[in-house]
Amino acid sequence: MASVTYLRSIANNTPYTLTLIDGENRSQSLAIGAQHVWNGALAVPWVGNADENHKALRLILGPAAETSVWVFQDYWQPAHKDAIKCISAAAMDYSSNDIIEIAGDNRNGGNKNLIVSLVSRQFQLFMA
Template identity: 55%
Template sequence: MASVSILRSIANNTPYTLSIRNGESKSDLFSIGAQSAWNGCMNVPWIGKISENYKAIELVMGAKAETTLWLFQDYWEPAHENAVKYLFGPEMNYTGETLEVPGNNRGGGNHNLIISLEGNRFSLKMM
């Protein structure tokens, strides 16, 4: 049986405002200021096929909102691992080059997401 991953905290350790929209729950639309955090409860949406791309959590970052990151829980790859993955790009593409979020991203349950800026690149970590 699949386990749901729940974001309990998102730390924005960057000098930019981070805007977040949960595609599965349109009421989840908010921003996190630079060097600030959000605490709450947001399920990471399951995606297992292209027709479910709309469900992903969209994170828009950067000085001119030039970077978009998509966050989701992969239903199939790897099977039975409940991996939280991400993709940088202008649109969500389940069959694109998705990567697992570094850190404790498997097994469902409560997680904290940390977004940092290393040089000129955004990085993620899940705890």
């Protein structure tokens, strides 16, 4: 049985505003200022094939909002682990070889915190 992951907080540890757009519910969009934290409850969408690309959370970051990081919960790879994954790309593509699991406590569902940082000019995500 799959376990849903809920983001209970998102810490934006970057010098840029982070805009989040929920692909499943666009009215669930929010903006988190530089060095600020959002608290609430946001389900991480399930994506299991390319037909579901539109469901992923889109994090828009950087000067002139040039970077998009797509976040989703994968119920197939690895099976029954409910891994939270991401890809930094112009568009979400479930079949991309560039998709990675987010570092930290990213499996098995439940309440999690997402931390977004800027390290060596690259955006990094961490789940706690």
